[in-house]
Amino acid sequence: AQSVTQPDIHITVSEGASLELRCNYSYGATPYLFWYVQSPGQGLQLLLKYFSGDTLVQGIKGFEAEFKRSQSSFNLRKPSVHWSDAAEYFCAVGGFQGAQKLVFGQGTRLTINP
Amino acid sequence: DTGVSQDPRHKITKRGQNVTFRCDPISEHNRLYWYRQTLGQGPEFLTYFQNEAQLEKSRLLSDRFSAERPKGSFSTLEIQRTEQGDSAMYLCASSFWTGRGGNQPQHFGDGTRLSIL
Numbered sequence: 324a325q326s327v328t329q330p331d332i333h334i335t336v337s338e339g340a341s342l343e344l345r346c347n348y349s350y351g352a353t354p355y356l357f358w359y360v361q362s363p364g365q366g367l368q369l370l371l372k373y374f375s376g377d378t379l380v381q382g383i384k385g386f387e388a389e390f391k392r393s394q395s396s397f398n399l400r401k402p403s404v405h406w407s408d409a410a411e412y413f414c415a416v417g418g419f420q421g422a423q424k425l426v427f428g429q430g431t432r433l434t435i436n437p
Numbered sequence: 438d439t440g441v442s443q444d445p446r447h448k449i450t451k452r453g454q455n456v457t458f459r460c461d462p463i464s465e466h467n468r469l470y471w472y473r474q475t476l477g478q479g480p481e482f483l484t485y486f487q488n489e490a491q492l493e494k495s496r497l498l499s500d501r502f503s504a505e506r507p508k509g510s511f512s513t514l515e516i517q518r519t520e521q522g523d524s525a526m527y528l529c530a531s532s533f534w535t536g537r538g539g540n541q542p543q544h545f546g547d548g549t550r551l552s553i554l
Contacts (some may be wrong), residue, residue: 367530
């Protein structure tokens with residue numbers, strides 16, 4: 324069965340601190356992996372995606388993620404967070420480069436302390 | 438690129454009423470997806486279209502739910518005889534599928550929030 328686990332429901336970090344959000348997936352075929360961000364009352368904005376090739380992918384807003392096949396993980400990182408990064412973050416997996424359904428994790432809510 | 442547009446943004450209705458939501462995808466996108474998101478959860482897949490053809494439906498899409506994309510452009514999602522459990526955010530997304538790789542990722546609209554009284 325396809326599934327995504329985000330172990331941390333809520334994370335609080337101080338502004339300027341580094342961030343890592345965890346994501347583990349279970350997928351029977353070649354996984355195509357995504358991170359989306361959602362602000363309250365808004366839709367989802369794509370941060371980055373992994374299709375193939377270099378396992379470290381760069382995204383928008385200074386985010387990066389590393390794909391580790393042996394650990395079935397796709398963790399999101401940012402070296403220094405800004406207050407505007409406070410939001411809900413979702414990891415997702417899909418097939419065919421995301422052209423079919425996406426399976427999302429439960430999400431991680433990020434709070435930034437000033 | 439005007440993005441994915443959804444209408445209305447909010448809908449409040451009484452239990453048992455029918456509701457219809459509209460989604461306008463990014464103009465050149467041939468695939469359109471519907472998801473449902475309840476409070477504190479990630480989006481759950483409902484159905485998706487390739488042009489006007491509905492290619493997959495989730496088991497979440499009960500007989501009370503119907504989705505259409507009659508001309509391969511905008512789509513509608515109708516819920517008949519609404520129930521309390523239908524209260525959620527309904528998200529629409531679109532993408533361009535080339536059929537041979539190089540697919541663009543799904544771009545989401547801001548959703549329609551449905552509240553059942």
